[in-house]
Amino acid sequence: MNQVTVRELLNHFPLELAAGREGLDRLITTSDISRPGLEMAGFFTYYPAERIQLLGRTEITFFNSLPRGERIDRMEKLCTIDTPCIILSRGMDVPEELRTAAEESGVPVLKSTLKTTRLSGMLTNYLEARLAPMTSVHGVLVDVYGIGVLLTGASGVGKSETALELVKRGHRLVADDSVEIRQTGENELVGNAPELIRHLLEIRGLGIIDVMTLFGAGAVRNYKKISMIIHLELWDPKKMYDRLGLDEERVKLVDTLLPKLVIPVRPGRNLAVIVEVAAMNFRLKQMGVNAAQQFSERLNSAIEDNQDHKEFQ
Structure with missing residues (x-):
């Protein structure tokens, strides 16, 4: 899992540091955002100190209505050793009690001019992407007709050559050799190339080529949702390969099951065309059209009709 520091938030979003500069390297470990309304009222029993604390107009208005002694107590309890940072929205002024407690505890206090709800959504989306479970896979990721296809296989089997042919045919390269894969949602994996x-x-035999320079910006993507895996392997004459496509193999990446096709490689096979057809067939299946299943049903129907005809005779 990646780590995110408060300093990264400060650099990535339109935020202003108001206090607690010493704590800019504090780690943020969860994408959940807390709006400490009950805490402002004095209820800290279930205070989620490990979350970013977001103070909006409601919390600050209530806080300013409290006696000074209670204001000091609330802010001292809000600023803990586990609190990554406190953010104020709508460009509101930082209460003096918060500034003092933050400097003493080393909790960064940030300000934003954005509305509270919008700021919360932006922070959550960013943190969910950055803190998502991640793995790295040896392979090639290409965008074929809008389908993210992950090509895997032994070194030298032809993954990069297949990707090059696909790029020439108008598809887009996402990553070659090493693919970083993140679990960005339930049953959703997104892959990208290392920087x-x-x-x-x-x-x-040719070396390293820059796909964007050679083929243009339309030939590359920075990231893509992975929909299927195509495993390339050298043709084994002793192995029985699937000829109908009725049995769909699935493999698990991170916490998601993905359909996997095994394509044998031998001279004369146009792998780029096969990958294109596999991607289009995947789209058809998503739309409810399964050619293999339809053929099986027609075959069974023909066998039953033949049996009925013999019984009639």
Whole structure:
């Protein structure tokens, strides 16, 4: 899991540091945002101190109505060793009691001019993406007809060459050699290339090529949702390969099951076309059209009709 610091939030969003500069390297471990309304009223029994504390107009208005002694007590309890930071929305002034408690405890206090709800949504979306479970896979990720196809297989089997042919045919490269995969939602995986090798493709005998420079910005994507896996392997004459497509294999990546196809590789097979057809067939299945299932039903119907005809005779 990635780590996010308060300093990264300060650099990424339109935020202003108001107090607690010493705590800018505090780690944020959850994407949940807390609006401490009950805490402002003095109820700290279930205070989620590990979350970002977001103070809006409601919380600050109530806080300002309290006697000074209670205001000091509330802010001292709000600023704990586990609190990553406190953010005020709508450009509101930082109460002096909060500023003092934050400086003493080293909790950063940030300000934003955005409305509370919008700021909360932006922070949550950013943190969910950054803190999502992640793994790295050796393979190639391409966008084929809007379907994220992850090509896997042994080194030298032809993954990068297939990706190059797909790019020439108008599809888009996302990542070559190493694919970083994040679980961004339930049953949703998003892949991207590491920053160092983004938009690059390695072809044996040719070397490293820059796909965006050669083919244009329309030939690459920075990230893509992964919908299926195509595993390339050298043709094994002793192995029985699926010829109908009725049995769908699934593999688990992070916490998501993805459909997997095994494509044998041998001279004369146009892998780029096969990958294109696999992506289009996947889309048809998503729309409820399963050619293999329809063929099986027609075959069973023909067998039953033949049996009925023999019984009639």
